[in-house]
Amino acid sequence: MARKRLGDLLVESGLISEEQLNSTLRRKSADEKLGDALLREGYITEQQLIEVLEFQLGIPHINIFQYPIDPDVIQLIPKELAKRHYAMPIRRDKNKLLVAMADPMDYFAIEELRMATGYHIEPAIATKDELFRTITKYYDLQESMEEVMGEIATSETLDETRVADDDSPVVRLVNQIIDNALVQRASDIHFDPQETELRVRYRVDGILRTERSLPKHMQNVIVARIKIMANLNITETRLPQDGRIKTTINFKPVDIRVSSLPTIYGEKIVMRLLDLSNTLNRIDKIGFSETNLEKFTGMLKRPNGIILITGPTGSGKSSTLYATLNELNSDDVNIITVEDPVEYQMEGVNQIQVNENIGLTFANGLRSILRQDPDIVMIGEIRDTETAEVATRASLTGHLVLSTLHTNSSIEALSRLVDMGIEPFLISSSILGVVAQRLVRRVCRDCGQTVPATEREQQIFTGRGLTIETVRRGRGCPSCNMTGYRGRMAIHEVLPIDETIRRLILNTASTTEIRDYVRKKGMEFLIDDGLKKVKEGVTTTEEILRVAVLE
Numbered sequence: 001m002a003r004k005r006l007g008d009l010l011v012e013s014g015l016i017s018e019e020q021l022n023s024t025l026r027r028k029s030a031d032e033k034l035g036d037a038l039l040r041e042g043y044i045t046e047q048q049l050i051e052v053l054e055f056q057l058g059i060p061h062i063n064i065f066q067y068p069i070d071p072d073v074i075q076l077i078p079k080e081l082a083k084r085h086y087a088m089p090i091r092r093d094k095n096k097l098l099v100a101m102a103d104p105m106d107y108f109a110i111e112e113l114r115m116a117t118g119y120h121i122e123p124a125i126a127t128k129d130e131l132f133r134t135i136t137k138y139y140d141l142q143e144s145m146e147e148v149m150g151e152i153a154t155s156e157t158l159d160e161t162r163v164a165d166d167d168s169p170v171v172r173l174v175n176q177i178i179d180n181a182l183v184q185r186a187s188d189i190h191f192d193p194q195e196t197e198l199r200v201r202y203r204v205d206g207i208l209r210t211e212r213s214l215p216k217h218m219q220n221v222i223v224a225r226i227k228i229m230a231n232l233n234i235t236e237t238r239l240p241q242d243g244r245i246k247t248t249i250n251f252k253p254v255d256i257r258v259s260s261l262p263t264i265y266g267e268k269i270v271m272r273l274l275d276l277s278n279t280l281n282r283i284d285k286i287g288f289s290e291t292n293l294e295k296f297t298g299m300l301k302r303p304n305g306i307i308l309i310t311g312p313t314g315s316g317k318s319s320t321l322y323a324t325l326n327e328l329n330s331d332d333v334n335i336i337t338v339e340d341p342v343e344y345q346m347e348g349v350n351q352i353q354v355n356e357n358i359g360l361t362f363a364n365g366l367r368s369i370l371r372q373d374p375d376i377v378m379i380g381e382i383r384d385t386e387t388a389e390v391a392t393r394a395s396l397t398g399h400l401v402l403s404t405l406h407t408n409s410s411i412e413a414l415s416r417l418v419d420m421g422i423e424p425f426l427i428s429s430s431i432l433g434v435v436a437q438r439l440v441r442r443v444c445r446d447c448g449q450t451v452p453a454t455e456r457e458q459q460i461f462t463g464r465g466l467t468i469e470t471v472r473r474g475r476g477c478p479s480c481n482m483t484g485y486r487g488r489m490a491i492h493e494v495l496p497i498d499e500t501i502r503r504l505i506l507n508t509a510s511t512t513e514i515r516d517y518v519r520k521k522g523m524e525f526l527i528d529d530g531l532k533k534v535k536e537g538v539t540t541t542e543e544i545l546r547v548a549v550l551e
Helices: 006-012 018-027 034-041 046-057 079-085 107-117 128-154 160-164 169-183 216-229 290-300 317-328 362-372 385-396 410-419 424-430 455-463 499-506 511-520 526-535 541-547
Strands: 087-093 096-101 120-125 186-193 197-204 207-215 241-249 252-263 266-275 305-310 335-339 350-353 376-379 400-405 431-443 448-452 470-474 485-496
Touching: 006 018, 006 034, 006 046, 018 034, 034 046, 046 120, 079 087, 079 107, 079 128, 087 107, 087 128, 096 107, 096 128, 107 120, 128 169, 128 216, 169 186, 169 207, 169 216, 169 241, 169 252, 169 266, 186 216, 197 216, 207 216, 216 241, 216 252, 216 266, 290 305, 290 317, 290 431, 290 485, 305 317, 305 385, 305 410, 317 335, 317 376, 317 400, 317 431, 335 362, 350 362, 362 376, 362 385, 376 385, 385 400, 385 424, 400 410, 410 424, 410 431, 410 485, 410 511, 424 431, 424 499, 431 470, 431 526, 431 541, 455 526, 455 541, 485 526, 485 541, 499 511, 526 541
Parallel strands: 096 120, 305 400, 305 431, 335 350, 335 376, 376 400
Antiparallel strands: 087 096, 186 197, 186 266, 197 207, 241 252, 252 266, 431 485, 448 470
């Protein structure tokens, strides 16, 4: 029987459309595999690709996490080979060796493994993600931990050259912990000193979980290594410190913000990972619904005025700001930003870092910027009256100003500016619109299943004028770490300021009056946008109620 091509199989199984296949084929580079290109575009998941390959090739798919891996088998394949070919030995049976591989069609790799081991290789398919995590865990972390333990056991004092030398075990161990966090798409790594151990925790999709516990006596060398990487003072252990690491891990540029805090059991370190390869999202990939995207891009087309993005810490405001700047960034506009700190460095944008110690505040930086003939100004955050005043004046003198505020809803942003002491007439004439946003976890595409909505869910939907019969929930699988969720998206509330709202602001109307007016006009609040996304099957009602209020 003639083997079908992967693209045709995916179209036949209804995973992608003919149009998606053709656009990917046009965009992919000559040496890129079609499967990898479709993954990059987000049309399919790795799990879906594997299931189709399993069917197409007749090679079994293996779930590595459910296999007890024999340590003796690991010795058979050298680390360098395992990493190069994404190949993990699973078990041996007489003269056969079962090897999980990302590409079981790579005959050169199979041949190389056969020659290296002397066994007949039986390939099985596993996801790249699972393979990378398993290879790191069994080959790297274990090896480095044993070396660090051995090294600490033989020396009594903390030797600075050991934590600064790029090839020492402790350096490798810290790099592997960061590397592993990136593979699991973690946003933060916490090193928590406890009484008897050092706990390493990853925050993935907004939720913290323990990754591993290290022996207490490894704490000092690991903390010292991270402080050296971030150019912090390693002799100062009683005061909090902040630093930054710019590095490349696995050929990916990574920017890490480091914060140390003295606790009773030693210094706690938190590393915020900014993976520069996937930060600059396109504005249409953030999660805006069609109507909200239309309203938002409408505001961006205006030549001057302020656009505010609001929400609590960790609600993705910076990502939306950067995606917006990315959209506006072209040769014919001068974009200048004032940030604290500069999170992502953007090509073609002039970015200024606030430095309070020498008097370079948001307000001072903003005043200087206005003499630099900008078209678009981005202010990291409006924290005080002075910044708010300069921002409003900048917008009135012909600049488009983008900024963020910490408020719970889009309407509250207007009253917050009044509380800051900005005159209502200035607010009404300068604000173009406000976007409130929150982040919610997406249902895992691999283990998501359609289930009937509960009675409570139906009541909630009916209360907002919607109906729902079924919802999607994740069962939990290896690719989502058994949580049922993988990845995050934003839910929004977009409030363009029209003439009536301007009048209401001028007459110092209360938040309630403005809310009543926009509700009558049919504005979608955060909860409405969220529930619509539940209806589309991309998130769950629990996630929406975790971040948005039922009014």
